[in-house]
Amino acid sequence: MIIQPSLSLSPSSSAPSLTPSHSSSHFLANPHTSSAASASGRILFTNNNTRVPHILPLTVVPRPRTSSAVHLAKRWPPLGADSMNHPVFGQSLLAFIGEQDARVEEGLMPVILHLQAACKQIAAVLGSPSGLSSVTQNVEASLEAGSSSTRDVPKPLDIVSNDLLKSALKSSGKVCVIASEEDNLPLWLNDTGPYVVVFDPLDGSRNIDASIPTGTIFGIYRRLEEADNLPTDHKASLNVLQRGSRQIAAGYAIYSSAIVLCLTFGSGTHGFTLDRSSGEFLVSHPNIRIPERGQIYSVNDARYFDWPEGLRNYIDNIRQGKGQNPKKYSARYICSLVADLHRTILYGGIAMNPRDHLRLVYEANPLSFLVEQANGKGSDGKRRILDIQPVGVHQRLPLFLGSKEDVSELESYEDVQQLINPGYEL
């Protein structure tokens, strides 16, 4: 069985197409297309004044078993025999969350399934020529903003991704409130949805024009029933500003040479790779364990001279093999948080941004929860991320994620948070 969104294509459409006017995009559906095409999220956008794309409720469609697991095994030789011999290797996401006892509470399943459908749709748009046509628009947007930096200018694909996720979460019927990086305020959806979802629709989008990997990040909480009788604005804030330790699930999707969805439901972290032939996410990285210690650090070290002494000493030491690990570390920095973290989760080491830049609510908290569930550690350099009480939806902080021993060693230098934050141009 697979679950697919009851949506599809205009009969004439075989590839996603994004009109130049992203703000009026509309998602068209045709129930007669093949399930693989639907599940891979082929999308047609047209200009018709409808801002939020429509995603209809999910339905279950029978599907014969395929040899997808065999293809996956060929694709991931570095995982080794352990992962591939794991009993859930190659299982579909639906089977994984549906068949494993108590892995996911029943009410949460529609939320996860709508989220994964939205991620497939985002991936489809990102991978389409019309998605790439946003390059021109980005340049124009930058010029309009009177700056060479596009940091604060949302790109068309940020907005499209945001709209897809919002529509998906709304359609699930299970979400009372959402908070997105792209929206100033939380959005109250309904009074009875048992879940709260926070998300960054498209992290790393400054890289998009060069086809560098990007990602979607999300965290899920239970609705605070004790706030039910408060005014909407108030209860919306309280619900989205819960401590990260209260998350019941979190995930990210990385859009790269493979599209991988990493999820935790509070008991381990698992990776699912999109099988393009069937359009399904299949278990490819069961029960990920970050190595206790790695040999890679990831940071924008052009900022070295703005760093405090503790951080400079730490990086100087691990580069030279003078840290707790006698091996010399290598540097890797993509400047795309999800991609830098995904590598760190698989290979070990530490990924960081020491300045107040990344967002607590929808970046640091979900990623820390995933990392902890994979045996790693998430810190702001002084405190466990998941213990910090958020005070604002878009609150920023320094972030250090990765192998337990590497993050603990970093913390032992104490003075590791970059306090100078001039706002860099690139």
Ligand SMILES: O=P(O)(O)OC[C@H]1O[C@](O)(COP(=O)(O)O)[C@@H](O)[C@@H]1O
């Ligand atoms: O400029 P820096 O400090 O290297 O920051 C890069 C980080 O910013 C991000 O691009 C996120 O920034 P935005 O949320 O402003 O897009 C991350 O993906 C990346 O890790």
